[in-house]
Amino acid sequence: MFYITFLPERKSIPAEKNKTILDIAFDNDIVIEHTCGGVCSCTSCVILIKKGVEYFNNISEQELYQLKKSEFYSSRARLACNCKIVSDPKENILIEIPPIINKEEL
Numbered sequence: 001m002f003y004i005t006f007l008p009e010r011k012s013i014p015a016e017k018n019k020t021i022l023d024i025a026f027d028n029d030i031v032i033e034h035t036c037g038g039v040c041s042c043t044s045c046v047i048l049i050k051k052g053v054e055y056f057n058n059i060s061e062q063e064l065y066q067l068k069k070s071e072f073y074s075s076r077a078r079l080a081c082n083c084k085i086v087s088d089p090k091e092n093i094l095i096e097i098p099p100i101i102n103k104e105e106l
């Protein structure tokens with residue numbers, strides 16, 4: 001079994017497929033902001049996938065549109081409410097939750 005480790009807490013939980021990272025975090029008491037309630041209309045749930053990005057679903061046009069507004073936008077950035085693991089991981093996944101204080105709010 002492979003795990004997702006969330007930084008900076010360094011909390012590791014089993015990597016579940018087909019469930020959003022926001023839902024996985026919520027179910028495991030890991031706080032990720034979600035100002036719009038998870039409907040892809042803000043950037044508060046931005047995360048950085050440091051390792052294992054290839055196991056995730058593709059970015060939709062709407063997600064990309066929102067991501068480009070984030071100060072954390074990069075090839076590793078995703079919105080936690082829109083990304084999910086869709087293929088079987090062959091290694092552990094590493095996700096960083098950027099500091100809340102720096103997040104852009106809409």
Ligand code: FES
Pocket residue numbers: 033034035036037038039040041042043044045066079080081082
């Ligand atoms: S919670 Fe707003 S885009 Fe994810």
